[in-house]
Amino acid sequence: MNPSPNAIPVYTVITAGAILLLYIGLTVAMIIHFAPLQAGSPVWERAMVIYNGVTAFAMAAGGVLLGTQIQQTNVTVAQGQAAAAKTEAEKVKDVARNALGQLQSDIGGGAATEDVLRNLQSQLVKAL
Numbered sequence: 001m002n003p004s005p006n007a008i009p010v011y012t013v014i015t016a017g018a019i020l021l022l023y024i025g026l027t028v029a030m031i032i033h034f035a036p037l038q039a040g041s042p043v044w045e046r047a048m049v050i051y052n053g054v055t056a057f058a059m060a061a062g063g064v065l066l067g068t069q070i071q072q073t074n075v076t077v078a079q080g081q082a083a084a085a086k087t088e089a090e091k092v093k094d095v096a097r098n099a100l101g102q103l104q105s106d107i108g109g110g111a112a113t114e115d116v117l118r119n120l121q122s123q124l125v126k127a128l
Contacts, residue, residue: 008128023058
């Protein structure tokens with residue numbers, strides 16, 4: 001069974017989830033351990049520096065979870081547009097080949113140049 005093209009890789013979810021769980025655990029531990037201390041004490045200041053550093057990692061982990069999904073959606077849309085453009089280009093290419101083949105046969109058959117050009121123009125306009 002192939003994974004969905006919009007699926008976030010399992011290792012990304014596990015890593016980001018582990019970082020977020022550690023962040024929650026650190027928050028609870030800091031509340032329990034450092035709540036009795038007064039703000040402004042050296043221990044409190046050091047604890048806040050460490051907590052802010054861990055907060056940055058936790059926010060990055062959350063961003064990875066959200067950003068990966070958003071980017072994958074953009075990639076899927078772009079792939080669909082590229083496929084549609086390729087199909088349209090093949091259609092136009094086929095019409096142009098047919099028109100050129102018709103032009104060569106009309107000129108070789110001695111048809112009037114004005115009629116041949118009008119016919120070629122109408123075929124190309126229909127294709128576009």
